[in-house]
Amino acid sequence: MNVQPQRNRNEMGIYARFGSVARPREPKFEDNGYGSVKSLVEWLNNLFPYLDLPPEATEEELRDCLIDGTVLCSILNKLRPGLIDMRTSFRPGADYLKRFLDAMDEMGLLRFVLEDIQQGYMLPVLQCLGTLKEHLKNSDIHSRRRGDVHEVELSNRADHSQRGSSFNSDNLAVNGEDKHKNPSNDTDQQPSPSLVPDAGNKFSEVLKQGLSGELSDDNITKLISSSSVDNESTHMLFSFLNQILDETIDKKDGHAYHMARMLKQVVQIIEQRVSAQAENLKDHNNLCRVRSEKYQSRIKVLETLASGSTEEIEVYLLQRVMEKTEIEEKERLKSRDLATLNEEKNSLGIENFALKRELETLKRTHEEHCLQIETQAKEINQALEKKAHDLERYLMESKKRVKQLESFSESKSEGWKKKEETFRLFLNNHQRALQELKIAYASVKQEVRMTKRRYAEQFYGLGMELEGVVHAADNYHSVLAENRKLYNEVQDLKGNIRVYCRVRPFLPGQCKNLTTVEYIGENGELLVSNPTKPGKDTHRMFKFNKVFGQAASQEEVFLDTRPLIRTVLDGFNVCIFAYGQTGSGKTYTMSGPNMSSKEEDWGVNYRALRDLFHIAQSRKGSMTYEIGVQMVEIYNEQVRDLLTCHAVPDASMHQVTSTEDVLELMNIGFMNRAVGATALNERSSRSHSILTIHVRGVDLESGTILRGNLHLVDLAGSERVDRSEVTGERLREAQHINKSLSALGDVIFALAQKSQHVPYRNSKLTQVLQSSLGGQAKTLMFVQLNPDLDSYSETLSTLKFAERVSGVELGAARSNKEGRDIRELADQLKSML
Numbered sequence: 001m002n003v004q005p006q007r008n009r010n011e012m013g014i015y016a017r018f019g020s021v022a023r024p025r026e027p028k029f030e031d032n033g034y035g036s037v038k039s040l041v042e043w044l045n046n047l048f049p050y051l052d053l054p055p056e057a058t059e060e061e062l063r064d065c066l067i068d069g070t071v072l073c074s075i076l077n078k079l080r081p082g083l084i085d086m087r088t089s090f091r092p093g094a095d096y097l098k099r100f101l102d103a104m105d106e107m108g109l110l111r112f113v114l115e116d117i118q119q120g121y122m123l124p125v126l127q128c129l130g131t132l133k134e135h136l137k138n139s140d141i142h143s144r145r146r147g148d149v150h151e152v153e154l155s156n157r158a159d160h161s162q163r164g165s166s167f168n169s170d171n172l173a174v175n176g177e178d179k180h181k182n183p184s185n186d187t188d189q190q191p192s193p194s195l196v197p198d199a200g201n202k203f204s205e206v207l208k209q210g211l212s213g214e215l216s217d218d219n220i221t222k223l224i225s226s227s228s229v230d231n232e233s234t235h236m237l238f239s240f241l242n243q244i245l246d247e248t249i250d251k252k253d254g255h256a257y258h259m260a261r262m263l264k265q266v267v268q269i270i271e272q273r274v275s276a277q278a279e280n281l282k283d284h285n286n287l288c289r290v291r292s293e294k295y296q297s298r299i300k301v302l303e304t305l306a307s308g309s310t311e312e313i314e315v316y317l318l319q320r321v322m323e324k325t326e327i328e329e330k331e332r333l334k335s336r337d338l339a340t341l342n343e344e345k346n347s348l349g350i351e352n353f354a355l356k357r358e359l360e361t362l363k364r365t366h367e368e369h370c371l372q373i374e375t376q377a378k379e380i381n382q383a384l385e386k387k388a389h390d391l392e393r394y395l396m397e398s399k400k401r402v403k404q405l406e407s408f409s410e411s412k413s414e415g416w417k418k419k420e421e422t423f424r425l426f427l428n429n430h431q432r433a434l435q436e437l438k439i440a441y442a443s444v445k446q447e448v449r450m451t452k453r454r455y456a457e458q459f460y461g462l463g464m465e466l467e468g469v470v471h472a473a474d475n476y477h478s479v480l481a482e483n484r485k486l487y488n489e490v491q492d493l494k495g496n497i498r499v500y501c502r503v504r505p506f507l508p509g510q511c512k513n514l515t516t517v518e519y520i521g522e523n524g525e526l527l528v529s530n531p532t533k534p535g536k537d538t539h540r541m542f543k544f545n546k547v548f549g550q551a552a553s554q555e556e557v558f559l560d561t562r563p564l565i566r567t568v569l570d571g572f573n574v575c576i577f578a579y580g581q582t583g584s585g586k587t588y589t590m591s592g593p594n595m596s597s598k599e600e601d602w603g604v605n606y607r608a609l610r611d612l613f614h615i616a617q618s619r620k621g622s623m624t625y626e627i628g629v630q631m632v633e634i635y636n637e638q639v640r641d642l643l644t645c646h647a648v649p650d651a652s653m654h655q656v657t658s659t660e661d662v663l664e665l666m667n668i669g670f671m672n673r674a675v676g677a678t679a680l681n682e683r684s685s686r687s688h689s690i691l692t693i694h695v696r697g698v699d700l701e702s703g704t705i706l707r708g709n710l711h712l713v714d715l716a717g718s719e720r721v722d723r724s725e726v727t728g729e730r731l732r733e734a735q736h737i738n739k740s741l742s743a744l745g746d747v748i749f750a751l752a753q754k755s756q757h758v759p760y761r762n763s764k765l766t767q768v769l770q771s772s773l774g775g776q777a778k779t780l781m782f783v784q785l786n787p788d789l790d791s792y793s794e795t796l797s798t799l800k801f802a803e804r805v806s807g808v809e810l811g812a813a814r815s816n817k818e819g820r821d822i823r824e825l826a827d828q829l830k831s832m833l
């Protein structure tokens with residue numbers, strides 16, 4: 001079955017269709033047989049000899065000749081020269097064919113569609129060729145007629161040659177038919193230039209010229225009547241009409257204008273209706289053509305059958321059967337292919353299913369992924385929004401802060417400005433003040449210089465005066481020393497017991513503010529008072545040979561003792577004892593703070609012995625000395641030899657030759673000394689310790705023997721029993737101590753009163769010291785004081801005792817010298833007895 005390809009509306013064109021149907025004298029391709037093709041081939045060979053088509057050319061060969069469109073376009077150019085520009089870049093083939101078909105539409109001629117020739121459906125092509133053949137034939141007739149008219153015009157119009165020469169002879173268009181119809185007009189009418197153009201443009205030219213007013217109305221009428229309106233396509237005719245109407249409207253010429261507008265509307269409506277009719281006719285035409293093709297093939301078959309013999313019919317039928325068989329075979333193959341295709345389809349279906357599933361899985365995964373991404377995107381978005389929000393807030397806060405800072409800095413800068421102003425004023429004031437000060441300074445400087453000079457003069461005068469005072473002071477001191485020396489000598493001469501008072505410094509932990517010692521004078525005055533009981537009666541002044549204050553060093557104390565000690569080497573007996581309450585510093589003064597004390601802390605006994613050795617050494621040339629040491633302790637009225645650690649009636653004598661010997665012995669002695677604790681002093685000794693140094697000197701020249709001894713006594717504490725708050729053994733100790741001290745006092749006072757009986761035997765102490773108390777001995781007592789307020793009453797009683805002792809005159813001391821004569825006499829007396 002021949003399927004008519006769907007025709008493109010553009011390819012068809014409405015006027016082409018209208019033209020192909022509406023034209024009553026449309027040449028009809030009546031003969032579709034082989035012979036018709038032959039006539040067309042012949043025509044084409046005549047038209048284009050170079051084609052050289054075989055006279056018996058088939059439709060297929062003809063198709064091959066026409067398929068590139070060149071021949072068809074050339075035919076049209078023959079019909080209307082220059083209609084299709086074949087020099088342009090259109091490619092032969094579909095492009096040329098399309099141009100050809102468009103041109104056919106423009107001309108309103110019957111044509112085929114592109115698919116007809118491309119698919120070998122040649123009937124419409126052959127009909128189209130037939131139409132063209134007819135038109136070209138008519139055109140040739142017109143051309144020949146135009147050629148005649150042209151010759152007449154050339155002979156009649158002198159100026160026509162110029163105009164005519166400007167046109168190609170092919171372009172000359174004179175409607176020969178019209179000329180024949182109106183022969184009278186050819187001679188009496190002025191030939192118009194609008195007659196010159198070819199037939200296709202003539203009518204439009206006539207209209208143009210008519211509208212421009214170049215031609216008279218008669219000429220226009222003539223030309224219109226002679227123009228070939230028949231040859232114009234419907235499209236052209238409508239376009240002419242519209243042009244005329246447009247130009248009439250443009251002129252706006254009263255009645256004509258309105259009429260033209262009305263006509264234009266009418267024309268538009270007619271145009272639309274014609275278009276619609278053309279569409280209907282086209283469909284109808286197609287239908288007719290299909291039917292005609294069908295009938296023609298049937299006719300052909302019937303003709304063949306009618307004209308053929310039985311054999312031919314059989315052949316035909318056989319052919320038909322074969323064709324049918326072939327068709328069936330084809331259908332069988334087709335069904336087999338179909339089965340295969342179905343199988344493939346099934347497998348493809350499975351595959352497709354699998355792919356679909358995969359696709360769905362992928363889709364799901366993709367969707368999940370998308371969802372995840374969306375969720376993430378949302379989260380990120382939220383986070384970003386939050387961040388943006390935070391940032392905005394931060395920005396706002398920052399702005400606020402910046403504003404605050406700005407206002408703060410403004411207020412600050414204002415403050416600074418004010419301060420600057422104040423400071424500037426202050427600076428100015430200061431500068432002024434400075435200036436004034438400078439001036440004042442200069443005057444003060446001057447004054448100071450003068451004052452300085454004045455002072456220098458005064459200083460000089462004062463210096464001079466001071467020199468005199470210093471001199472006087474020196475004199476005073478020397479006078480004072482002299483006085484003391486003299487006083488001591490008087491004391492010596494009188495045989496007075498010397499009393500040195502020493503005030504112990506406050507110990508760590510004692511309150512230094514409350515002291516009982518108020519004043520210490522240079523001449524041995526001592527003022528004591530009770531600060532808790534203010535009043536006249538509480539002050540007591542005492543006077544001794546010397547008072548050492550709290551700051552007095554061991555050296556100072558010894559310096560005043562030294563002359564007395566030296567007399568031992570001259571044969572005098574010397575007794576130095578320390579008296580005072582427990583803890584008042586007796587041992588400190590006599591021995592030092594402890595046994596291993598430094599040399600500067602040494603007490604009187606070490607220093608005395610060192611001094612004796614030095615002097616003995618210095619007198620080596622004239623005197624030889626033997627020094628012996630005894631050390632005893634009297635404890636509970638018992639004498640104990642500290643150097644042998646035995647209780648003996650006579651203490652052992654130890655010869656010493658150097659200070660080191662003495663130190664060694666004394667250390668032994670101290671180690672053996674009984675020391676016990678009491679409430680008042682942990683180191684309180686409850687015994688009297690007596691270090692006795694015996695000196696025997698021989699004058700090398702005279703042979704005189706000197707004997708002297710030095711008693712260094714560290715008495716036990718002098719406090720009252722009840723103060724010691726002790727009982728039992730300790731009480732007995734205290735009682736013995738008190739008794740011995742009382743005995744010492746009794747001896748001293750008996751000596752002072754020059755009594756016949758001196759009670760030496762009342763105590764062991766007085767017995768041991770007998771040789772150094774009274775008679776020819778020199779005695780020194782250190783009265784030790786504790787400045788503490790608590791010890792006020794003890795201090796007072798101690799001082800009272802010391803005062804009484806200091807008033808005791810023992811008489812002038814005498815040296816123990818044994819002359820050689822006396823000794824010889826004594827030796828003789830001994831030998832006589």
Ligand SMILES: Nc1ncnc2c1ncn2[C@@H]1O[C@H](COP(=O)(O)OP(=O)(O)OP(=O)(O)O)[C@@H](O)[C@H]1O
Pocket residue numbers: 503504505507580581582583584585586587588589592593681683684685686715716717784
């Ligand atoms: N002049 C002084 N300088 C510094 N310390 C001192 C002085 N006199 C005494 N002391 C100190 O005071 C304390 C008591 O002194 P010390 O033992 O000599 O007293 P005391 O009278 O001998 O006592 P006791 O009767 O118990 O033997 C000691 O610690 C001693 O070192």
